[in-house]
Structures are given as structure tokens and as C-alpha cells.
Amino acid sequence: MLQHDVLVVGAGLAGMRAALAAKQAGANVAIISKVTPVRSHSNAAQGGINAALTDRGDDWKEHAYETVKGSDYLGDQDAIEILSQDAGRAVIELEHMGVVFSRGPDGLLGTRRFGGQQRARTFFVADITGQAMLHVLFEQLLKSGITLYEEWFVTSLVMEDGQCRGVVALEIKSGKLELITSPAVVLATGGCGRIYEPSTNGLIVTGDGMALAYKAGAPLMDMEMVQYHPTTLKQNGILITEAARGEGGYLLNGKGERFMDKYAPSMKELASRDVVSRSEQTEINEGRGVNGCVLLDLRHLGRQVIETKLAYINEVALDYLGISLAEAPIPIRPGMHYMMGGIKTDVHGATRVPGLYAAGETACVSVHGANRLGANSLLDTVVFGRRAGDASAAYAKERGHKNVSEAFVADEEARIKGILARSTDGDSVAKIRLEMGQVMNDNISVFRHEEGMKKAQTTIRRLKERYARVGVQNKGKVFNTGLIFSLELGYMLDVAETIAAGALARKESRGAHARVDMPDRDDANFLKHALVFRTESGPRIDWLPVTMTQWQPQKRVY
Amino acid sequence: MQITLRVKRYNPEAPEERRSWTQDYKVDVPEDSTVLDSLIQVREYVDDSLSLRCSCRGAICGSCAMRVNGHAALGCKSKVQKLLGKDNVIAVEPMGNQPVIKDLVVDMTVFWDKIRQVQPWLQPQGPEPEAEYVAPNEAMQHLVGVMGCIMCGACVSDCTVLEVDKNFIGPAALAKAYRFVADPRDGHAKDRLGLYNKAGGIWDCTRCFECVQVCPKGVAPMDRIMALRDQAIDAGFIGSYGARHAEAFASSVEHSGTVNEMSLVVNTFGMFNLPKLLGLLPLAIRAGYKRKMPPLFHKPVEGIAGVRRIFHKAEEQQKAARG
Incomplete structure (x- = not known):
């Protein structure tokens, strides 16, 4: 049996930051990840990280207000104040660790503009900010000597007396199940983008942590708040950074018009993401698109800016479209990108299950509310990752270790044996996933209505029944990815059901949840979080008031 | 299709x-x-x-x-x-x-072990500043090119040295190493160069270009290794066979316009390094049989004055570039 004080699940930015914090607090820490840390999806964050640096004449309150407004007033303002106030420290800390942030002519950190914000306060490394941060945190992880269970897949949380006491995990290379006990577990497994097809998310982003916490009795929150990013590629859903517009790029419809003038006269292309995605979808739906897309035009930025500040997306455009951004506009459309919702935590990352913590996209503190501002997600990972690391280390110290029965492993062994014993006649994990992805993308996306969401809900239920019967062809132990996908699909179906439940319960339009049948925001009845609890008969919704400190809801205009 | x-x-x-x-x-x-x-x-x-x-x-x-x-x-x-x-x-x-x-x-265990070998984390000197380190944007831009490495292992896969010498640190780890040596915030360039100058390090690359060819991100690991060699020599690490070979190669060309293979060997290994020189005897004999033995007396090429002018010009430019 393996034992640690704090076990972090997931080695993206939030997970590694949490592990480093817990280690610094003196805990015996391990980090477990189904992929090598630098393969984590934090990599794909491109544009940057927000911070209002006071010594540059910026004000954290401005950043906080714009985050509140961006969230369509669903974000908890106490948490948003923490996020904005801690941002400057977090960015400087990253710089000291070695992140090669872009500079101004004075050698000090440079900024670019991002959506939903009046001021340029986004710090960046070209258009590979996530990758640059992820690799630097990995360097710090190597330096720290933190134990790393690399390519281990968590199959369940160990729950005893209502407390989380560790995990059962599968070593993918050997196929062996192991019990790892720890008085505190931090879930940092990222989002659940693969529930949708297409999505900007990598194939590993399957909502593992959300599903594990949900099953353990921790409520998920605001799961209906699914962000569609305004600029993604049609054929494979790959992300084109908001920095393209931050650096001055235009969005054009099929007639060559800068249509954002109409929808957001003041902020235009840099309105918040939900607004831009809806505007694009409206243009497309009303026949002013180009083959189901609109155009992103960067030609006027010039080769120099494109090749230095936007080199990666230029590479993507060349690789997948054969287009150089300096020469022609590219077709883009809104695509599923990010989960504002997640495991409900307090500002220390604690879920409602003792011993269980969460941070990053998998958690919902909530700082993003109904719509996240670009470049706030990287900030969220390092600010709340660190806090979860601190809090979990303190909790572990206070509680100490308890013996855990090895029976947990036997249960999981039996379950996996069961999956491998099933036949694969006709149906497959891939078919079920694709159907789920399509029904979610068709019905719980940029625009929604009751009938469509109900259809998604019933489809997911039916797919869950099929899932319970489907097997995998590969019966081996070594690196059985077929088995891993089957386990991941189980997680995704559980989480998809909570998205549908939350979406149906929220009878208004707010942020990313735009209902054509209920187009207005209803503060009187729905200025509150939707908590989703697991019950035998399916998800149960409960409501929680939004924490407000200094900003009262106003009409949202960009 | x-x-x-x-x-x-x-x-x-x-x-x-x-x-x-x-x-x-x-x-x-x-x-x-x-x-x-x-x-x-x-x-x-x-x-x-x-x-x-x-x-x-x-x-x-x-x-x-x-x-x-x-x-x-x-x-x-x-x-x-x-x-x-x-x-x-x-x-x-x-x-x-x-x-x-x-x-x-x-199994990429060895890949990561080699990455660990180069001490892949920033090691600043002195106390941290309160705000960010002041650094020229050009230097940071340059590093972004190396930070573009996604650690996929393609260069290691096709490295022709690793095929025969498992001890070589390899292109990915050395490109990572360069990223710290070239970072103006890192305070241990000399220690690092000393570490990378050892056996299995920067001098073991044979410059076959495979890593440059296959790198999907344009990191050009071999070019980074060559930059590390230059910096190692500048930092005074001139005792290795690799550094002496480079020095002897350049001075031979400067002196005569072509490589004097005899003096190359002697200057690389040292006149009194009998074990090494004797070890090369079989090679010399085989070369003799194949009529590939270099001439004992090495004569400068015609127009050697021009070659030397090129050398001086290049040296001046290099000096100017380093300030």
C-alpha cells in the first residue's frame, strides 16, 4: 500500500501548483496523472494570464469588476476579489520560476489586450503561454522531488465514514490496481470537453475528477455553464487564441462586414466570449456565414506581429488549412472550450466531502460564473491551485493517517474484470461517445431551448444503458487504452447528465446559458448557483445564493 | 480516400x-x-x-x-x-x-532521466527582486524558440549518436540545457557549461542534422548544442578533446586553407598522449593500404591569403557580436 499526506490527482497547472504548495507546507506529497505532466491540457492555453499590477497603474478592483460582469453576475464576488488581488503576486512568482514572459522595450513584463476588459492586463509568452507555464511548473516539480505516479489512472476515490481517504488507481503500463491512501486528496483533472464533439479540448479531457467527486457525494455546481470559444477550426475543433483579436484581429461575415459593430459597438471583437460566440452563431444562422463559419482576418497585423506573437496559431493554420494568416482570413466558428462549472469548492479548494479538495477547471469556486473571461483560467489554476495545496496540507497534518481496507482494490478489480468480460457485439465505446458528443453539441451549446435540452437528457440516459453493456476488444493488461477509454466514457456520461440537469433547471438566459425560449436574465429567481447532487434516480438540483460584496447586477453591455 | x-x-x-x-x-x-x-x-x-x-x-x-x-x-x-x-x-x-x-x-523513462541530468530549472543568483527580473525582450523572444520544445522525443528517436552511445545526453536534454544557459536570469551558466562539457555532453554530437530535420517545432536541437560548444569554449572549457579538435580544425584551415589530418590528430589528443595516438595506428595502417594516408608535409593552398582574410573578418564579427 502506498501512503502520502496529500495526493494530487492531475498534473496540469492547478495540480502541479497545488503539489508544490503542499510540499512547501511540509507535507509528504505525491502527484498522480494519467499522462506525463507536460502532456496535460494546460498546454493548449495560448493567449495569456490576467493580472492587474498596481505598480503599472492598474487596479485589481477593475479586473475584479470586469470578471464579475463577464460572469453575468453569477461569479462569487469574494472569490473573484481573491483572484484579482492575488494575480500580481502569482504572475511575478511564475516569472521568478522561469516563465519567459514577453517584455516591453524597458525589459519589464509586457501585456496585451484580452476580451471583456478595457485595459491591457494579459501577460503572455507569444501564443504558447500555457505550454510555457506548464513546462516551468514541471521543472519546479522535478526540482522538488515530489513523488510522481506517471500514467496512472484513478478508477475510484476511497470513501470511508463519509471521508475521502485516498484513491484506487490503475498503473497503465502494467495494468495493476493499487491503493494509495492519503488523508487529503486534491482533484485537479481539468475539464470535460470530450463530452462534446467537436471540442477544443484534448482527447484526455474527460471529466474524471468531476465524476469521481460527484460519485463520492460532492455536489457539482453551475454545470450548465459551458463556454463556446468564438474562434475554433471547423474540421478538428482546434483553438485559435483570443490573442488574435487581442492583437487587433477582425471578425468578418460572408459579406466582408465587421459584424461585431452591431452586437458590441464599444468592445467589438473583444466583447466577452459568450457575446462574441452568440453574435457569430447569429450571423451563421441568418445566412451571413461562409460554410457554417465566419472569418478571422489578421492580414492587417502584418507578418512581423503574426510570426512573433502569434506563431503557434500561424503554424496551426498552415498545418490544417494550408493558409498563412498574413495572407488570407481563416474560417472559424464557436466551439466547445471550457467548463465554468465544476466541483463546488470554497475559496480554499475544499469540497463538501471532508478530505476532498479541487482546483482549476475541474473545480467551481466560483470565479467564472456564467462566462469566463479569456486569460482568467490560467490565473485560476495557479491562485486556487496554491490555496488548495496549502489547505489540503494543513488538513492532512491535523487529521493524520487512518488504515484503509484493501477491499477497495478487490472491488475495483472485480468491476474492471466485468468490463473486460463483456462482448463488443455491434456497439462500441467510440460510437457511444460520438453520439453523446453530437447530441450535446447540437442541443446544449451556444443557443439552447427546452425541447433540445430534454432530447439531450433522454439520449444521455439511453447511452448510459448501452454503456453498461458494452465491452472492449482488448483483453490485455499492458497499456490497454481500450479499457481506459471505457472508464473515461463512464465518467463523461455521468458528467453529461449533470450538464443537462443544470441546463434544464435554469429557466432564464445568463452568460453561456442562452435560451431562445427564455431570452432574458431573471435575477429575481435565478441569481443563484445550481448545485447538482447524485442520487440513485439521477441528478438532484439544489440552489445556493451568489456571494455579492460590492457589485450589484446591472444590464450587461459591451 | x-x-x-x-x-x-x-x-x-x-x-x-x-x-x-x-x-x-x-x-x-x-x-x-x-x-x-x-x-x-x-x-x-x-x-x-x-x-x-x-x-x-x-x-x-x-x-x-x-x-x-x-x-x-x-x-x-x-x-x-x-x-x-x-x-x-x-x-x-x-x-x-x-x-x-x-x-x-x-518507455520514455530514459528520456526524462536525461532531462533531469541537465538540472532543468532556473537557478538565479542572489536574492529575488521584488518585481520581475528586468530582461531584454529579444532574449526572451529567443528563448521562446527553445521553449517551443514540447518534449515529444522525436529528436531522441532519430539521434544517430544515441543509436550507438546510450551515454549521450541527447538532443532534447541539451536543447533544454541551452534554454537555461541563454536565460539572462540564470546565474549558473558557467557551472552548467562545465556539467554539459563532460563525457556524454555537448561534444558527443556528430552534427548529422537528423534532430533538426525531424523536430516538429523548429527547435533545432543541434544548433543549440553548437551554441553551447561556443559558449563552453568562451567560458574557458578548452581542455576537452572536442574543444581541442574544433580549435585544431580551425587553426589548420586558417594556416593552410585545408585540414591537416596529421596535426589535427596530434593537436586534439596532445603530442604526448601515446595511448590515444597508438590506438589510432591500426586506422592509419588501414588508411595507408587504401592509399588514403594524408601527406606528411602539408602545404598551404593557393590563395591562402584570401582564406586568412576571411578568418580575420569572421573573428572580428564574432568579437563585435559578443560585445
């Missing part, structure tokens, strides 16, 4: 005689598909026992490095259409220089 993926497979759980085999998968894929798209199609709809790593599909996570038609590449960056050979076949194998776990999945 109908294509055939000819996949080299390996299953350690099969009986020994059936552990490795080549399997053809015929799939119908859209024209703009990548090798990764096609492999995913196989895995999802034909044979889920085919193991490979992949995630982002956009050449940023570094998971899907493999050999495609004999050369290391990212599956997600390899367009099917550009690769089709005879009968629309594309050959797919696991990366080289790393043991195979299953099918296209290799």
Missing part, C-alpha cells in the same frame, strides 16, 4: 514468437486527415487493442511522436496526403532509441 496504415505492432503479453508483427489497416479517411486521425479511426472503429498516446491533435502536447515512413514525426502534424507511397501505404512504427512498451507506446 482509401489508405493502408502498415503498423508495426508489439504485444508483450503474447507468446514470444507472436510478440511483434506488422499489421495492415485499410481505412477510408477524409482527404485532409492526419496520420493521427487515421490511427484514431482504426483504434475507435476497427481494433481497440492498438495502443498509442495522443491528446491535443494540435502539435502542442507532444504525445503522438512516432516514426512515419521511417522518420520521427508527430502523428497529428503528418498529413496523410503528403505521405502516401506505393499502393497508398503509410508505414507507422514506434519511435526509435527507446524500448517499446506496446505497439506505438515507448
